Amino acid sequence: MVTIKQLADLCGVSRGTVDRVLNNRGNVNPAKAAMIREMAEKMHYRPNPVGKALTARRKHPTVGIVMPSEGIAFFDDVVTAMQHAEEKYQLFGLRVIWRLTHGYDVAAQAAIIDELADEVNALIINPISDPCIVEKINACIKKDIFVVALNNDIEQADAHVYVGPDYRNGGETAGALLQLIGRGPYTCGVTVGSRRLLGHQQRLQGFTEAITATGENHVAAVWEDNDDDVQAYEATQRMLKAHPDINALFLASSGGTYGTCRAIRALHREQDITIIAFDNTPPTREMVEQHVIDAVLYQHPHQQGQKAMQLVYDKLINGLQPNRQQYIMQNEIRLLPNL
Amino acid sequence: MVTIKQLADLCGVSRGTVDRVLNNRGNVNPAKAAMIREMAEKMHYRPNPVGKALTARRKHPTVGIVMPSEGIAFFDDVVTAMQHAEEKYQLFGLRVIWRLTHGYDVAAQAAIIDELADEVNALIINPISDPCIVEKINACIKKDIFVVALNNDIEQADAHVYVGPDYRNGGETAGALLQLIGRGPYTCGVTVGSRRLLGHQQRLQGFTEAITATGENHVAAVWEDNDDDVQAYEATQRMLKAHPDINALFLASSGGTYGTCRAIRALHREQDITIIAFDNTPPTREMVEQHVIDAVLYQHPHQQGQKAMQLVYDKLINGLQPNRQQYIMQNEIRLLPNL
DNA sequence: TTGAAAGCGATACCAT
DNA sequence: ATGGTATCGCTTTCAA
Numbered sequence: 194m195v196t197i198k199q200l201a202d203l204c205g206v207s208r209g210t211v212d213r214v215l216n217n218r219g220n221v222n223p224a225k226a227a228m229i230r231e232m233a234e235k236m237h238y239r240p241n242p243v244g245k246a247l248t249a250r251r252k253h254p255t256v257g258i259v260m261p262s263e264g265i266a267f268f269d270d271v272v273t274a275m276q277h278a279e280e281k282y283q284l285f286g287l288r289v290i291w292r293l294t295h296g297y298d299v300a301a302q303a304a305i306i307d308e309l310a311d312e313v314n315a316l317i318i319n320p321i322s323d324p325c326i327v328e329k330i331n332a333c334i335k336k337d338i339f340v341v342a343l344n345n346d347i348e349q350a351d352a353h354v355y356v357g358p359d360y361r362n363g364g365e366t367a368g369a370l371l372q373l374i375g376r377g378p379y380t381c382g383v384t385v386g387s388r389r390l391l392g393h394q395q396r397l398q399g400f401t402e403a404i405t406a407t408g409e410n411h412v413a414a415v416w417e418d419n420d421d422d423v424q425a426y427e428a429t430q431r432m433l434k435a436h437p438d439i440n441a442l443f444l445a446s447s448g449g450t451y452g453t454c455r456a457i458r459a460l461h462r463e464q465d466i467t468i469i470a471f472d473n474t475p476p477t478r479e480m481v482e483q484h485v486i487d488a489v490l491y492q493h494p495h496q497q498g499q500k501a502m503q504l505v506y507d508k509l510i511n512g513l514q515p516n517r518q519q520y521i522m523q524n525e526i527r528l529l530p531n532l
Numbered sequence: 533m534v535t536i537k538q539l540a541d542l543c544g545v546s547r548g549t550v551d552r553v554l555n556n557r558g559n560v561n562p563a564k565a566a567m568i569r570e571m572a573e574k575m576h577y578r579p580n581p582v583g584k585a586l587t588a589r590r591k592h593p594t595v596g597i598v599m600p601s602e603g604i605a606f607f608d609d610v611v612t613a614m615q616h617a618e619e620k621y622q623l624f625g626l627r628v629i630w631r632l633t634h635g636y637d638v639a640a641q642a643a644i645i646d647e648l649a650d651e652v653n654a655l656i657i658n659p660i661s662d663p664c665i666v667e668k669i670n671a672c673i674k675k676d677i678f679v680v681a682l683n684n685d686i687e688q689a690d691a692h693v694y695v696g697p698d699y700r701n702g703g704e705t706a707g708a709l710l711q712l713i714g715r716g717p718y719t720c721g722v723t724v725g726s727r728r729l730l731g732h733q734q735r736l737q738g739f740t741e742a743i744t745a746t747g748e749n750h751v752a753a754v755w756e757d758n759d760d761d762v763q764a765y766e767a768t769q770r771m772l773k774a775h776p777d778i779n780a781l782f783l784a785s786s787g788g789t790y791g792t793c794r795a796i797r798a799l800h801r802e803q804d805i806t807i808i809a810f811d812n813t814p815p816t817r818e819m820v821e822q823h824v825i826d827a828v829l830y831q832h833p834h835q836q837g838q839k840a841m842q843l844v845y846d847k848l849i850n851g852l853q854p855n856r857q858q859y860i861m862q863n864e865i866r867l868l869p870n871l
Numbered sequence: 872t873t874g875a876a877a878g879c880g881a882t883a884c885c886a887t
Numbered sequence: 888a889t890g891g892t893a894t895c896g897c898t899t900t901c902a903a
Contacts, residue, residue, distance in 0.1 A: 194622075194623075194625075196879090196880060196881085197880065197881060197882095198880075198881090206889075206890085207889065207890045207891070208880090208881080208882085208890090208891090209882085209883085209884095209889070209890060209891075209892095210888085210889060210890075212881070212882060212883090213888090213889090216881095216882085220888055220889085221888065221889080222888065222889085225888090225889095239623055240880085240881070241623060241624075241879090241880050241881075242623050242624060242880095243582060243585040243586050243624055243625070243879080243880070243881090244586075244879080244880030244881040244882085244895095245880080245881060245882090246582040246585070246881095246895095247582050247583075247586060247879090247880070247881070247882090247894085247895045247896075248880085248881050248882045248883085248894080248895065249881095249882095249895095250895070251882075251883075251894085251895080281852075283533075284533075284578060284580060284581050285580075285581060285582055286533075286582070286895095362869060362870060365869040365870075366867060366869045366870040368869075369867040369868060369869050369870075370867060373713055373826060373827065373867060374712055374713060374714060375713060375714055375715065376714065403869070487712060488712065491864075512881095513620075523864070523866075523870055524869075524870045525830075525862070525864040525865070525866075525870070526864070526865035526866070526867065526870070527864075527865070528705060528708045528709060528712060528865065529708060530701060530704040530705045530707075530708050530742070530863075531701060531704075531705040531708075531862055531863045531864070531865070535895090535896055535897085536896065536897060536898095537896075537897090545873080545874085546873065546874045546875070547874090547875095547896090547897080547898090548873070548874060548875080548876095548898090548899085548900095549872085549873060549874075551897070551898065551899090552872095552873090555898085559872060559873085560872070560873085561872065561873085564872090564873095579896085579897075580895090580896050580897075581896095582895080582896070582897090583879095583895080583896030583897040583898085584896080584897065584898090585879095585897095586878090586879050586880075586895090586896070586897065586898090587878085587879065587896085587897050587898045587899080588879095588897095588898095589879070590878095590879080590898075590899080
């Protein structure tokens, strides 16, 4: 483990010069710079993260967290994990600015990004899929802000990291499980939050392909609940009357799960409809306990929050780059005992 | 974030004195010591982990890893995760001594512990359940070695941390899944590595209770495979001939899974026997792809290794205590798409 | 018993 | 363009 001091001695220069070279701060004789770089390479120099951490505080390492998490049970768990991480990492000098909002409002999120852009060195954001937001985020990245997209990726954005689920695989997994349960042939209903939500569409695609592969199942209806329990309740009632032969439901939505299940119970269909839903939230758990929901797909909310914070900590405090561009959480199947 | 220097100034003493008090090194006027302690409390002093890390290297922080992992596919993943962690943490000055052995030999493991006891500050060990080992480990703990029991807890041991699965819950989860699959009533066969393996017994108990709760299923036979594919192959052939009505298998063993599945195929019973096995290892995966195994219980080998190393790093390098005594991994249900 | 000072590794600033 | 020095928080050693 060679240090910057040893490197300086080996090269016959001062630590300051080595530091300037290795961090591209300029003002160094090109020939000398080349020599130092070569020596660093040869000696396998790696900056010691502890030394970096000690000086990092001067930059007031700060991360902004932007999540429309209020009222979304799944995000509560993500946020809780990030709060735990904050507690731990603040001992290391990391500061956190929270911007938790209610609902998806492009203008509001854009304003928050603008506001934070001058105060933070890193940004953890659940971005709304909108060109305006993408643009703002690209501006942040240009300003050398380290950006982590959480739970929803930003397709056209510059260099950043994604932490979140593989939506398509969630649908495929649900489809495989439904077939394993073996109460088919299935006539399926699928709920999504909104047709505009890319992730939910991907779940639907994965699910449809999985269950139709054998030719004996099909998706009879897809409806939106706008992540709202009342809308979900009414839509479910309506759709089940229109499609009385539906015998399986895939709840690709997150917010309306409870409303959907209440509708099923009201129609006394919980016995003959197999239901797979997402996320181990209190209402979902209740419906599993009451044997309305048969299985839950779990997307590691805690891991998502923790990983996002850890990436920021490693970058800002220890000067360590992430070793991937995407951190994809597994879709886990959970039943009552392992919920 | 008050520092030791600020504390010293507040108390009108030197940093050295504060350090002696807070680390109980003695040689301090009792009245002064009490005053300093009080002030530290009042100011919510928490030692800065970065400062600790910077000086930790003088103690040559070293962890010994003792695992009978050779030839056990599941442990390969645990070890791989620990190797990745080693790579990262060695930048922080952590040193690792590996002692990976083949097979469970009490005398051999005891000898390794003795050998390491003088060289390490921490020990990550997959302990053999044996009084002799427990005694050795307790001796380590008395010597202030930080002990992490990995994948198998040491019941009668002194203060230590456990990282690993909840075996009983693994059985319960398998039982719940089998019932959800709904090809019952089930006549079950169960394989364990050995009757002496506590974890496998707990899986069996959890499984049995789960499937017999409704009264329509039962466990017809339990056999050992000693984690050996050939033994597993023969035992399975024998048991399925003795119990031709078996229509479900719970492979609570780890090592013999492939042998068991080969026997099933040789008997052409893969269509009518539902099989649940543990661990996403290459042979298991192959049997899932060939539709011999219906579902796999995944025990987060990677997380297990990573968490064990992280606990050691936090303790030795940052001076942070673990915040739990047990880190229990979830039992996850995996099918082909999310394997 | 106590204080003063050096050192860990990287960085920032000031003087040259 | 370059070197020297102080700094971050904590530990350890040496001197008093």
